Amino acid sequence: MSADNAQKTEQSADGNHEYLAKINTQPSTQTDLREVARVVFPADKDLDALPLYIDGPINREGPSSAGSDTANQHPDDIISRRSVRIRAGRRVSFGSYFNAFPASYWRRWTVADSVVLRVRTTGAGSLIVYRSNARGVSQRVEDRRVSGETTCEFELTLAPFGDGGWYWFDLISDEEGMVLDEASWLVPSQGRPVGRVTLGVTTFNRPDYCVNTIKTIANADGLDEVLDELIIVDQGNKLVQDEPDFAEAQKAMGGKLRMIRQGNMGGSGGFARNMYEVVEGRQGPDGVEKSDYVLILDDDILLESEGVLRAAAFADMCHTPSIVGGHMFDMYNKPLLNAYAEVVNSYRFLWGPIDGLGAVDFAERGLRSRPRLHRRWDADYNGWWMCLIPRVILEEIGLSLPVFIKWDDSEYSLRAKAAGYPTISLPGVAVWHVSWADKDDAVDWQAYFHERNRLIAALLHSPFSKGGRMLRESMTTETKHVVSMQYYPARSVLLAIQDVLDGPDRLHEMLPNRMPQIRGMKDKYSDGRVVKDLSQLPPVRRAKPPKRMEAPKSPTKAQLIPWALRTVLKQTLRPVREMAREYPEATVAHMDGHWSYLATLDSAIVSNADGTGASWYRRDPAQVRELMAESTKLHAELLSRWDELSEQYRAALPEITSPQAWARTFAENGPAQ
Template identity: 55%
Template sequence: MTTRRPIRGRRPVDDLAGEGRRTAMRVIFPYDGDLDTLNLYIDLPKGASQEEVHPDDVLGRHSVRVRPGRRLSMGSYFNAFPASYWRRWTVATETRLTVRTRGEGAVIVYRSNARGNQQRVDSVRVDGETTSTFDLPFTTFGDGGWYWFDLVAGTDGMVLEGADWSVAESDRPYGTVSLGVTTFNRADYCVRNLGVVADDEDLRAVLDEMIIVDQGTKLVEDEPEFPALAERMGEQLRVIRQDNLGGSGGFARNQYEAAVGGRSDYVVMLDDDIQLEPESIIRITTFADLCRRPTLVGGHMFDLLNKSVLHTFGEIVDPYRWQPALPGPDQYLGHDFARTPLRKTAWMHQRVDVDYNGWWMCLIPTQVIREIGLSLPVFIKWDDAEYGLRAKAAGYHTVSLPGAACWHVSWIDKDDLVGWQAYFHTRNRLISGLLHSPYPYGGELVRRAEMDDVKHLVSMQYYTVEGRLQAQRDLLAGPDRLHEILPQRLPELRARMANHDDSTLRPEVDEFPQVHAPKPRRPRRWGTPSMSRMVLEGGKAVARQFLPLREGAEHNPQTLIAHKDNKWWNVAQYDSALVTNAEGTGIAWYRRKPELMRSMLRESATNHARILAEFPRLRQAYQEALPRITSFEAWERTFGIEPRDRGTEQ
């Protein structure tokens, strides 16, 4: 019988916390004083110039210089302490801030409440080499609030040598993690993150192994830097080759290996194309160790192409519409800390409770995996949301922890609702709704799914609708074929791309016939229409599908539409249009095909009528199958490996 290895004792990061204390969070700064991310580590004073905080002022990973007469605030994303999260979820009742400085100045401690109101808590004058400590209770943080501190330098300046937030030691063991990376032909990103892990000794102190599941043809092991990094990592690195089973297949393998290995208390799901902030792994591991019960702990996502922009701060599933949503009405995607720092953003001070965390960075206790199973076999899309909802139903919550994050290309620069990914969005959303919707017939799930088909049809996106129709057929076929079709659907969907103009891209507009329209039209830039206008335009768009093509539309596009204007209420005006894709790498010629549209519309209506009529039967079938299709045994057959002992908890 495989058993877990004994839990390690105190870690090197706890040495500065003192006897009876455990480090919850260390104050950190960007490597090489990276100006693109500096605002995430230091809240620069209003109107501060780059000359006031120069990259050379960042003296190391934990140290910064404050120039004479200047003030720097650690009320920043990575260095403010999210006290309300620690109060809500962990056994800790207070934190101790320890600040080590050199030179003359002052240390001032602040707190906020859930409304974002700020209050000065304490301050101390310092001179020479000084260690200042502040014991700070969690009493007032029921709904939200943070702690942070400012540094004010005297006439000769001062240096922050280091600072940390600690909590009282408890009987909770010190857990360790496996990092689970799934990759498909992003070997360069994987090697880059492997180098970050190899260089960080503190992270490696909590690491059992980094597992890279390579499902591509451009292999991680073929990268020039890999052999040297592999030698440095030693037994802490394992690369597994397997067929392309998508993100869910790769992450299921990560979960499986961590759970059956008997070494790790947690596995951290990591996307392959992220830029890692390694301290985040230490933070979510420590937080998970101190949670009252086993908890999934996730990190937030910053925009890799605009690094001061926070793309997501927490995610829920709208239970009636059954689509991802933001937990709070004041939240929005794309918050830029370079423009509005944490201290000035009131909605970030209220604690955000979530349903799930994206698997760009999410810690899952192996105990939970053994109990509720592995990922759904759904290739991509909704696997992370479904897993979070499944864990929540079993009594295991997810926390998206501020101060833990990675950088990833945001969804703003992608459009995965069209093309081959539409199949997975459609099918997997319906599956997750069948499994977890609190409403007898899924609320608005089915109606909105049919409306989405209509929007794509009036937008002349026939390849997208072909994939969505296949998704509906596969859903109706039941859950027991999900493993069988896991490696099949993507190549089949890609093979159909050549049959449709809207999925055939060319790099330049000059490769198409000239734009010509008898009555030129301009794109309608309404933003999102009001409900009444949307109903009106939707009626017009559907009615237009039953009219003959306007003269010349089949041979010449009538307009050129930029991706930002590629909305159904705009595209539906035309019989043909050149449309730029989300990445800006190609252009497709959308052409209206009335007979194809009507045929697809009939099938869509028929499929959705069946799904709605059979919703109770389908729900029962998928819920009964869930333990079976997410089991270790089912995934072992899909992986093509021999069954292994899952081990036991000690």
């Protein structure tokens, strides 16, 4: 404890409340402070989300006990979005995901070298400020006694946060209880202007979600200060403007809502339109330059509106123009964070969360109990469920790739990084989104886009000869589809490879058409047809029981290649068992449908990811032979032409991502009827 703190503690013990009030209300010596993060609480007093706002007890071993602070919190304790009651004798920590201050991110990426914590309370108790280091070790910084109506300010340095660490505070109430009236984190503005933001939403037939987002934005406190307009690009035929509550939501926006209709070109086409409107619409009606940023949002989200203000403030203070991304929580399990920071493995050319930073459940353990989250993690990209992009980056590197639904976000950040612009996934900025666990887009029509767009991104950005392990993994994935009786995604993947081999010139042309063409192929394949009423499918029958009752184990890495060769030979040469032609041999739950198990069957009923139906997988040796032969041919061509194709795609990139190319595509693809 510092000498000053020791003196304060002694005088508090002597009952010198007059002195105590003086030091607690003394204003910061900093001038021109900008509020960059406000302490907030869940909208609608949602206790399911509360672990993200108030931290439970420190517990590094497993799930928090039922007696945690958040479990015992009563909805009436949440007085407003900024105010909460601390009941008599209780201790409440705001060392939480949304309310702690991510000091290391501000230290690394912005011009700020200090932060001021301002806390206003009513009632008697103690206020304790903490910090952590990159190892997650907590350290008490300062504590003060408060009574009556009190405003405390703490000037806090950012100097020691090079590799990680957070600031936060706890409140401990005396016997009569206390109220946190409001609290916020502020940094010296250093003359940086407040940037203006256009919010951009892309939607396809999710009008209810969009109207809810409009209402959230219209009712959010403080957004008017930074918001130019909200642009919703409606690409569907169930229109947002036809929703019953739309007129009311539109009125609440006060003229800051703009609706744009166009044909369905996926997230890439919708978000490119948002970007285009910011780049090309720079002059407002009063002649003043318009938005400094576009902040793009997915349509099927719940928005924590405070994140918009935080992302904009952070971007304003960055050393260099930077993409500022928000995290994605599970809409149906609100404390579950899907990924804390995501990267592209450049050798495999595969995206995903950093090891150990996926599926973080704050209901089990809070921020203070997770040392790994106290280190600063630098991302390669951020998903476009919530992502702020400065206009100057758009103007320099162009708009999105015209690739419909996959890899557009990660490719854009890789492109920006090559131009010197980082992507920062900023803690405390987030939305709730439908979980990926309820989708299996690798075996439906999206398999085409997974393959094609990953290959294109690798051709553009892979630093390794022939794309590193990319082609080997592509061949492996295709083989798994084939031996799993997934002939629909297998055929889609081969079509994707052929389209990549045809070069970049047709990407804009294919943008509105490829998806319906791929989906139109489904009826040709039994595994592609989803049956909702399972009673329509024949019962499971098998002439002979399997040799073992449990599902076979997956081959190890050392066993994989010989196993694959044996399996492919068996599937191409061995006739289908007679009874399996008429009856499925097994019913397979989605979670059990691993390729190593499906490869042992001649037919199976396999449920889909969201549980709404199932498909009948049936082995077809002729299709296996055809698909494997074509796969071998196309992958060999990709390997031989990799360098040539890489040069083609890199040379075409500035043109196909230009506002001019996108303007032609928008003009050619009017709204759906």
